[in-house]
Amino acid sequence: MLSNNAVSFSKSKKYLTKSKFILGLDCPTKLYYHSNSSSYSNQSLNDLFLEALAKGGFQIGALARAYYPSGVFIEDKSNEEALVLTNELLQQEDCIIFEAAIQVEHYFIRVDILIKRGNNLELVEVKAKSFNPTKDQIISDKGKVGSNWEPYIADIAFQEMVIKKAFPEFSINSYLMLADKSKSATVNGLNQKFRLRIEKNRTKVIVDANLKREDLGEQILVKVPVNDAIQIIKENEFFIRDDVYTFESFCVVLAESLNSNLKLGKAIGKHCKGCQFDNTENANLSGFKECWKTQTGLTEEQLKQPLLFELWRGRLGAKDIITPLLDRRDYFLKDYMEADYSPKVEKVCQGFSSLERRSLQVQKAKEFDNSASYDIDFLKDKFESFVYPLHFIDFETTALAIPMYEGIKPYEQIAFQFSHHSVKEDGTVAHETQWLNDEVGAFPNFNFVRALKKALNNDSGSVFRYHNHENTILNCIYQQLMESQEADREELCSFIQTITHKKNEWVGERDMIDLYELVLSGFYHPAMKGSNSIKQVLPAAVESSAYLQTKYSQPVYGTSIYPSLNLKNHVWLKQNDNGKWISPYKTLPPIFPEIDSDILDELNIEPGEELSDGGAAMMAYAKMQFTEMSNQERKFYHDALLRYCELDTLAMVMIYECWKDYLYST
DSSP: OOOOOOOOOOTTSOOBOHHHHHHHHHOHHHHHHHHTTTTBOOOSOOOHHHHHHHHOHHHHHHHHHHTOTTOEEOOSOOHHHHHHHHHHHHTSSEEEEEEEEEEETTEEEEEEEEEEETTEEEEEEEEEEEEOTTTOOSBOTTSOBOTTTHHHHHHHHHHHHHHHHHOTTSEEEEEEEEEETTOOOSSTTTGGGEEEEEETTEEEEEEOTTOOGGGGOSOOEEEEEOHHHHHHHHTSOEEETTEEEOHHHHHHHHHHHHHHTOOOOOOOOGGGTTOTTOOSSSSSBOHHHHHHHHHHOOOTTGGGSOBGGGSOOTTOTTOOOSHHHHHTTOOBGGGOOHHHHOOSSOOOOSSSOHHHHHHHHHHHHHHTOOOOEEOHHHHHHHHTTOOSSEEEEEEEEEEOSSOSSTTOOTTOEEEEEEEEEEEOTTOOEEEEEEEEOOOTTOOOHHHHHHHHHHHHTTSOOOEEESSSHHHHHHHHHHHHHHTSOOTTHHHHHHHHHHHOEETTTEEOTTOOEEHHHHHHHHEEOGGGTTOOOHHHHHHHHHHHOHHHHHHHTSTTBTSSSBOOSSOSSBOOOOBOTTSOBOOGGGSSOOSSTTSOHHHHHHTTOOTTOSOOOOHHHHHHHHHHHHBOOOHHHHHHHHHHHHHHHHHHHHHHHHHHHHHHHHHHHO
């Protein structure tokens, strides 16, 4: 007989689940704020459907289950029913269970895949994360679990602990099942076999009832053993304020605090940056401010000042500039001293150096100076090198966990949209071209490049991008083309080489100019708050430019004077009741009205990148590709994508116009 996997599930009891454990692991205090969500603001994405679109977790889970056709899916069951059914299945000699329910003490988990062979269990946690078996390692050469893997290993370590408590007679081997980046899909439309639908306010994956194992092609998920990594995590020390806990005792404290509604403390630190339990615009309590007021003695009014987190941290590597200030009880941006953020070696550069840029930010905070700063000589030198007409381009892309096309690897880039504005030497602005693939299941990348080539090859004008994304995408498509049999492969690859660069291989004669780099070296405004995202830089440019304010507060955009492909007589700049200029991004109808676009952008950030935009666009495209919708709804997303991408290139134009007016009219 099996040990007791409790079936006396109490609806009044609060169980420590996988998600709550991970939240408490991040910060034990957050568990209290989450449990009292009716009182405390939570800025994280709570829309499971959109999160499924963003991360592909639901579809990856469905694909993993499809690799085990004999498995039993415990779906649409209450927790009590799921516990009973799990116990019944585990009475069998062999079985495979999807979403097995296990409850013991104060813990309750649902296991992605649980495989029983006699007295041996395989615990398989499925994650929408990539892994290349030939390159990647979870445990470093120093014997530590990599920081990017720690939350995943801790998650499965928690599950293993709960299973061992419930079934001590079983031996357990644990695995992560991940997207194998060394494998390519061997069938077309693999992603389309797992479509998303909302049923009774729940996100579900709809799988064709006739789907067979052979329809999936070669397996693109890899099962990675993690027993050793779990042991390393369990040997770590876990802290709640000054108290030290083992892995298991830490879990006990989290579970007890959950049931007693006790707020556990954690010392404030760099982990507080971006806390989801802060609020700026609604009446709910701010967990962030509550923690900081308690631990620092600061008042609500003082916490409105720019905090130390606002200092730009780009190009600092792993240097921690937060903890030293907290240790000396300095909490504000103005409290930084140059020694706090000075690099060991400052690189010689044109324009503002990283050190100068941070010093400028701190100085303005100290002097309550809200004006813009320019490196005039640097920007003028750059402006004199531009070749007209200028071309401003922006790409919208996605990287899907499950490839849509044969020959494509998991998380390989798909370019589905671009926008293109031009500026002539006389200042004439036009939205020249745009391209959007909204055909379901079609591979867009090569047609994307063909359309881009047609848009840009009419002259030799300078081409502008914002940050690394466009160069990275075109390099990816170049490689795809080289491996293809496209008739115009050489022609398209030659075009890509003219406007891009690739380390140690080529630098194009029209290599795109990175407007982001010009921002870093030539422009700063306190309204940017240490961020160089175009969604922060544009409002800062508007705030500092009477030229932009006058021009774009009139209904001239989308006229014969300023042509647009999507808008007519649009007013981009408006003021709120306090006389503050509203960001142009707030003048368009939101793609997802119920979700802040900044939260969506965070889901789209790439490892190693300082910023990310385009989260809403990525999810709108995924929704058009993988869900059932009416023609009217499809048209809404189609039109919204075109408008937002148009604004991204217009934003680049506005920043250019702001600078040009300042440089040549003063």
